[in-house]
Amino acid sequence: MKVVVIEGDGVGPEITGSAVRVLKAAAVKYGLTIDLQYVDAGDNALRKYGEAVPSRYWPIIGSSDAILKGPVGESAGEVVVKLRRGFDLYANIRPARNYPGVRAVRDGVDLIIVRENTEDVYVRAEYMLGNDIAIALRLITRRASERITRVAFNLAIGRRRRVTIVHKANVLTVSDGLFRDTVKEVAKNYPGIAVNEMYIDAAVMDMVRRPQDFDVIVTTNLYGDILSDIAAYVTGSIGLAPSANVGDSKAMFEPVHGAAFDIAGKGIANPTAMILSVAWMLRWWGERVGDDKYVSAGSAVENAVIKALGEGVKLTPDLGGNARTEEFTEEVIRKLG
Amino acid sequence: MKVVVIEGDGVGPEITGSAVRVLKAAAVKYGLTIDLQYVDAGDNALRKYGEAVPSRYWPIIGSSDAILKGPVGESAGEVVVKLRRGFDLYANIRPARNYPGVRAVRDGVDLIIVRENTEDVYVRAEYMLGNDIAIALRLITRRASERITRVAFNLAIGRRRRVTIVHKANVLTVSDGLFRDTVKEVAKNYPGIAVNEMYIDAAVMDMVRRPQDFDVIVTTNLYGDILSDIAAYVTGSIGLAPSANVGDSKAMFEPVHGAAFDIAGKGIANPTAMILSVAWMLRWWGERVGDDKYVSAGSAVENAVIKALGEGVKLTPDLGGNARTEEFTEEVIRKLG
Ligand SMILES: CC(C)[C@H](C(=O)O)[C@@H](O)C(=O)O
Numbered sequence: 099m100k101v102v103v104i105e106g107d108g109v110g111p112e113i114t115g116s117a118v119r120v121l122k123a124a125a126v127k128y129g130l131t132i133d134l135q136y137v138d139a140g141d142n143a144l145r146k147y148g149e150a151v152p153s154r155y156w157p158i159i160g161s162s163d164a165i166l167k168g169p170v171g172e173s174a175g176e177v178v179v180k181l182r183r184g185f186d187l188y189a190n191i192r193p194a195r196n197y198p199g200v201r202a203v204r205d206g207v208d209l210i211i212v213r214e215n216t217e218d219v220y221v222r223a224e225y226m227l228g229n230d231i232a233i234a235l236r237l238i239t240r241r242a243s244e245r246i247t248r249v250a251f252n253l254a255i256g257r258r259r260r261v262t263i264v265h266k267a268n269v270l271t272v273s274d275g276l277f278r279d280t281v282k283e284v285a286k287n288y289p290g291i292a293v294n295e296m297y298i299d300a301a302v303m304d305m306v307r308r309p310q311d312f313d314v315i316v317t318t319n320l321y322g323d324i325l326s327d328i329a330a331y332v333t334g335s336i337g338l339a340p341s342a343n344v345g346d347s348k349a350m351f352e353p354v355h356g357a358a359f360d361i362a363g364k365g366i367a368n369p370t371a372m373i374l375s376v377a378w379m380l381r382w383w384g385e386r387v388g389d390d391k392y393v394s395a396g397s398a399v400e401n402a403v404i405k406a407l408g409e410g411v412k413l414t415p416d417l418g419g420n421a422r423t424e425e426f427t428e429e430v431i432r433k434l435g
Numbered sequence: 436m437k438v439v440v441i442e443g444d445g446v447g448p449e450i451t452g453s454a455v456r457v458l459k460a461a462a463v464k465y466g467l468t469i470d471l472q473y474v475d476a477g478d479n480a481l482r483k484y485g486e487a488v489p490s491r492y493w494p495i496i497g498s499s500d501a502i503l504k505g506p507v508g509e510s511a512g513e514v515v516v517k518l519r520r521g522f523d524l525y526a527n528i529r530p531a532r533n534y535p536g537v538r539a540v541r542d543g544v545d546l547i548i549v550r551e552n553t554e555d556v557y558v559r560a561e562y563m564l565g566n567d568i569a570i571a572l573r574l575i576t577r578r579a580s581e582r583i584t585r586v587a588f589n590l591a592i593g594r595r596r597r598v599t600i601v602h603k604a605n606v607l608t609v610s611d612g613l614f615r616d617t618v619k620e621v622a623k624n625y626p627g628i629a630v631n632e633m634y635i636d637a638a639v640m641d642m643v644r645r646p647q648d649f650d651v652i653v654t655t656n657l658y659g660d661i662l663s664d665i666a667a668y669v670t671g672s673i674g675l676a677p678s679a680n681v682g683d684s685k686a687m688f689e690p691v692h693g694a695a696f697d698i699a700g701k702g703i704a705n706p707t708a709m710i711l712s713v714a715w716m717l718r719w720w721g722e723r724v725g726d727d728k729y730v731s732a733g734s735a736v737e738n739a740v741i742k743a744l745g746e747g748v749k750l751t752p753d754l755g756g757n758a759r760t761e762e763f764t765e766e767v768i769r770k771l772g
């Protein structure tokens with residue numbers, strides 16, 4: 099498996115370092131073949147090369163199987179949108195769940211946000227009309243709505259079989275109307291799955307009020323962005339939430355959280371989201387190429403994280419502990435066996 | 436003061452009835468001249484006249500001073516956008532605070548969301564390109580950004596002197612960039628006010644994590660919509676949150692919550708948001724025409740609500756009580772003296 103690593107900015111290098119250590123430990127234990135290549139992208143790359151995703155790296159990224167990406171600073175918008183849209187990583191899959199030993203605003207939550215990753219205002223088609231008027235285009239297509247719906251419903255089959263469509267079709271009658279109607283159309287092929295719908299403002303509120311009721315959420319790009327931060331916070335910490343950006347032939351794995359410049363370089367960042375991103379990457383690859391070793395390794399990494407959190411002896415400060423990034427990482431590797 | 440009343444759908448007629456009773460009691464006590472006219476708008480109007488805001492009522496609404504509007508059902512998008520944009524009610528002011536006796540996710544919150552009310556995707560300029568592609572325009576202008584900023588900063592002067600700009604300029608560099616830069620430009624005229632900025636995804640999270648830190652939030656239309664629901668929930672209940680849609684010569688007052696069809700007609704809806712909307716209406720009018728009687732009446736209504744909530748003997752079921760809408764309303768009128 100060819101993995102391109104983008105360390106990112108702020109705490110990025112520290113937590114990416116942890117994640118790679120765990121990845122290497124899992125590779126040894128499960129006999130995986132992992133080929134790592136590092137490329138620069140983000141604020142540093144922008145300063146050095148004048149491009150947040152330097153074009154010299156594009157072919158390297160293009161020929162990889164997966165991208166393992168740390169958080170990026172100011173230039174995050176440019177980096178993630180370029181990678182997501184550039185490689186058509188159309189499904190942004192963002193799980194949110196409680197972990198044993200981690201205090202949360204709400205307990206008993208286990209949901210997945212399936213966020214369309216290539217359209218909406220993220221097409222970045224914006225124009226100034228003179229000096230005083232700005233226009234941005236929001237794009238919604240039937241094709242992208244169909245394929246993200248299939249991802250959501252296929253996930254729901256292996257879960258609690260409930261899909262919530264989140265939109266704002268009371269205002270965006272045409273564009274969110276197209277999204278909603280397309281989801282409902284595709285849903286007919288999944289008769290065993292219950293479907294309901296909510297407006298984004300109500301969904302954000304329910305994400306705090308009763309997040310336990312959500313199973314799979316399917317939504318457009320910006321609503322998914324907003325929902326995933328709050329879902330991560332409500333279930334414990336934004337420091338725990340991994341995400342997968344999945345296309346038909348490539349995928350990118352990254353934490354939901356940002357570069358956290360305030361604690362960068364101190365060695366106390368929580369690497370959990372980044373390590374869980376490795377777990378998701380291994381499972382995704384194993385399923386894609388039909389190699390159970392990778393699936394097992396992915397599950398083992400996730401379980402090791404869950405155990406380390408649950409025992410709670412090596413927690414980082416954001417979770418109320420006083421362990422350093424390295425100590426938590428070693429604990430995870432120890433649990434990996 | 437000429438007030439047009441729109442009862443709305445679902446629980447609308449019940450809670451509007453309460454609010455009007457309180458308004459009449461305040462008018463008697465404070466010697467106010469209130470001229471009420473009822474017009475139909477919403478789902479019922481749509482069924483009856485084929486228009487959610489029937490054009491026959493437009494001149495009546497146009498010649499009023501203020502609109503007191505209940506929640507509307509399915510056609511809410513059409514109704515509110517038509518009224519807000521049609522009468523250029525450009526500042527949507529949405530306070531969120533704790534009330535004594537009301538259990539909340541977070542305590543010690545006192546913030547105001549100042550939401551631009553005429554632009555963003557609410558211009559409803561949407562187009563199908565063929566059958567499979569939808570485009571929506573998002574509009575941001577310097578002029579609208581300037582005037583909403585002045586509203587926000589003028590409010591901040593009488594408060595904790597802190598304004599948070601909420602945007603997503605890391606993705607919407609041009610349109611949210613224009614909004615952000617315009618706010619910062621206007622802010623130079625208010626040297627005593629501290630300004631910071633946040634991305635909408637982070638702001639929604641912080642609305643749960645540490646809402647106490649917010650004083651005044653200034654933001655574009657859709658972000659304001661999303662933030663105000665969650666702010667209302669976090670401070671107690673969406674059943675408590677009033678809002679004002681203010682223009683240069685007219686204003687509309689309405690609850691943040693929706694029509695709540697599930698409890699409609701049962702006489703148990705919480706009329707607080709609607710009664711507090713009356714309080715805001717009276718104060719706004721008093722300040723506009725320079726008549727202290729109205730300001731005092733508005734404050735008296737608000738205080739009566741706060742007392743009724745604080746004593747907690749006549750709470751509606753949503754707040755854990757078993758009083759009916761009418762009983763709570765009478766309690767408020769009693770406190771009014
Ligand atoms: C950094 C930003 C552009 C990005 C987004 O909006 O998608 C981030 O918030 C995320 O959710 O991955």
Ligand SMILES: CC(C)[C@H](C(=O)O)[C@@H](O)C(=O)O
Pocket residue numbers: 268269299511512513515660691
């Ligand atoms: C009903 C809906 C169109 C409206 C809005 O989005 O503005 C509502 O959610 C609100 O916040 O007043």
